[in-house]
Structures are given as structure tokens and as C-alpha cells.
Amino acid sequence: MGRHSCCYKQKLRKGLWSPEEDEKLIKHITKYGHGCWSSVPKLAGNNLIFHRFFYKMLMFLITLLCDNLEGLQRCGKSCRLRWINYLRPDLKRGAFSLEEENLIIELHAVLGNRWSQIAAQLPGRTDNEIKNLWNSSIKKKLRQRGIDPNTHKPISEVENEEKASPSSKNNEKASEGISELTLVDSGNSRKINSSLDHYPLIQNNSSNLAPTHEFFMNKFVASHESSTTDNKPSDLSEYVSFQQLNYSPNNIGLSMNPNTSNLLFNPNSKSSGIESEFNSCVTNTVLPSLPSSFLSFSTRLKSSTSLPPDSPIGLLSTKFQNWDGCSLGNNGSTINVTSSNSSIFAHVPSSEHEIPEDMKWSEYLHTPLILGNNLQNQSAQDLFGETKSRTQVSTEGSLTSTSNWHQNQQLQNLQAADMSASIFRGFLPPVDNFLSLLH
């Protein structure tokens, strides 16, 4: 526990990243993946192999053979942050849409300041980005509308509560968990419904949301209890997709970017073939939003654990028993859903979702193996769009070095996007590079 060891080291650069540093980092990661951030800075400036299997041996060889390892003068933590928040090829960038903002508000009402979980439901957005948006913009907007951003209740109501019990929450920190505590304490969905009523998109569709919401609340309470007793992270994110999509089906929630690697279902989209597969076996109007969310979750789970082939990877409510026999999939990948008593298990054939053990990219690049091609296409598409918009901005004023820099970055990202798929196609250490070290 405690501070990262590299933080104590001197001579490490801090502050903004230069294009050269970015280039080194992109080059390294797109070629070798990240795996171990602490070693990235040492290796990024050199064309050395990077794989855990060889890591220790390499470090020994490096000390023998390479006296001049400049690399990046950054700590691994800094590299990780830079990659995740800025250099990742699947980042969406650009201004947040209204739909995205509404979704963030909805998710925050349930999850509180769990930015990473919120970000997981917004493909192409980072937790940092969402956090910044919340603190700089959304908070203010909510206050202007008379809504307390911490509790998602009317400010007048919050003030009354504070007057009634001033000692209970005198600071911001205490109020951060209010939405959570309210949910758990109430034991039903009334509280959150009342707060969500303030959001038009939610209000308009609240009438047909009760069952899923109740389901979600039950899961929330269950996950909350288990997380407090087991001291494990909540698995809430699994259910958030269900919940948010049903709050605002017209909002299309996560599907605002239907081609993302997260494989999120857009009920209005004609482009995805997934919904037709589900519609054939799912009759409940609430259900169409579930499979893709579940698929995303399942694949993430599958990729982040070492489950044996065809092992159960998910547990669903009995409300969705009519999934039995469904086979979900895209691009040749499938998940078979079968029910057993009151539970439903989904099975992912192992042969289709092999991810290198050392890769934990599912957190960053969701389900890349399912949408390998889509990932590249989408990334390139988004990046082109962004490049275009930036160019337009530039032509309005002078073409500053900053805008040049951003355009260059987009081009670099395009290259990274092209290479990203190779990261996931399986990873074998380039033995020739390794052997070349010996000469």
C-alpha cells in the first residue's frame, strides 16, 4: 500500500507532455501493449521487447547490454494516465452531446462520484473527462435548474433537510454518498424516482420503467450489501446499462455511438444486426436494451478473468428467463444463454474470445475482439470527424501551433487506431528483437 515507488525517484519529468514523449509512448504501446506501466518509461524510448514472461530476464540483460536507457523520463503512472486520458485510439473527444450529459446525470444519481463506472457506460469518454465536465459544467447547470448536484434533489428540499439535521451533512463529502444511502435506506425506488423526475428525458419515459428500475434497485441493494461485507467492488456497472437505457429509451443512452467497440445496443439503429436476433426471442419491451449490455459485461468479465471454457459468466434476474436459448453475437462471436431454475447463465465459447493473459485492455477498449474491425473503423471515423472540426476552428482564426499539434495528434491516433487491433490479435514477444539484444 502507499505511494508508487517511482514517485520518489528524481529526474522524472512532470507537467504537460510533449509531442515527442507522446510519440514514444504511442509507438511503444501500439506495438507492445502496456501490461506493466512501470516499465513503459524505461522501454518506451527503445525498441525493446516487452512481455512479462521475458521481463525479468530482460531487465538483467538491459543492465548488462544497455548503459544508455533514456526512454521516457516519466513515471509509469504518468504514462498510464496520458494513454488512458489522451492517447488511446478509441477516445471520442469533442464536446459532450446533450444525450451524453443527461446520461451522466442519470448515472451520477445512482452511482455518485464513481467516475470510472460512469465512464464505462460512455464509450470513448474517460473518467477524467466526465469528472471535469461534471465539476465545470453540469454541476452549475443543475444548480441553475434548482437541483442539488450532490443529492439530485431540489435545492429547497436539501436545505430543509439540512435545517432539520444540520449535523448529518455539513460538508460536500458527506453529501456525496447521499444518493446511495437514500437508495439503500429507502428500500424502494421512490426516492430516486422523485429525483429523476427533474430530468426531462427521464420523466417522459418513467411510466414504463418501474419493473426494470425495481430490478435495478434490488440489485443495487444486493451489490451494496455484498460489497460492504465482502469488501469487493460493486458489480453495479453490470446493471447500470439496463437501468439507464430504460430511463430514456429515446435518449438511446449508450447507443449514441452505435459503432463503438462496446457493442452497445441502439434500439433505433438499423445498422446493428444484434437487435433482430434478440427481438426474435425477447418479447418484453424492456429487454432489447439488455443483451448488448450484458454482452459487453460478459465479455469484459470473460476477458478480465481466467474462466475455463464455457463456464458461467453471468447471472441474470428471473425477469429475463425468456432469453433461454438465445444466441447473441456479432462478427461471428456468440454468447449462448440458458436458464437454470431461477437463474440464467450465459456461456461464451472460449475459442472465440481468447485474449492474451497479460492484456487487461477490456477496461479501456471494450470487447475489441468482438469488434476488431469496427474498432478501427469507428476510431478512424471519429478521428476524422474531430480532425475536421479542429481544422474548421483553425480556419476561423489563425492556425496556431496548438491546433497543429492537435491535428498531428489525431494523425498519430489514426496510426494508433490502425495498429490497435494487432495488440489484441494475440501477443507473442518478438523473439528476433530479443535475440538481437544478445548480439
Place this chain on the structure above:
DNA sequence: AATTCAAGCAACCGCGCACAT
């Protein structure tokens, strides 16, 4: 034109958790 101020954003910091030794 110079200064001030606020907003937005990138990056850092501290902490906790998981895992290895």
C-alpha cells in the same frame, strides 16, 4: 493594449486494493 477573471482541461497526488515475495 494591458490586465483581470473565470472556465476548461490535463496532469498530479494520495489512497486503497490486489497480488507477489
Place this chain on the structure above:
DNA sequence: GATGTGCGCGGTTGCTTGAAT
């Protein structure tokens, strides 16, 4: 069990930029 290391998360800081004065 104690300690060290790696990673991820949320809070915070501080820089940049553009608008207002």
C-alpha cells in the same frame, strides 16, 4: 503476517485560453 510493488480511482491543483473590463 509483514512488506513491497503495481494498478486504478477520486480529489485536487495549476496551467492555458478566451472573454470581459
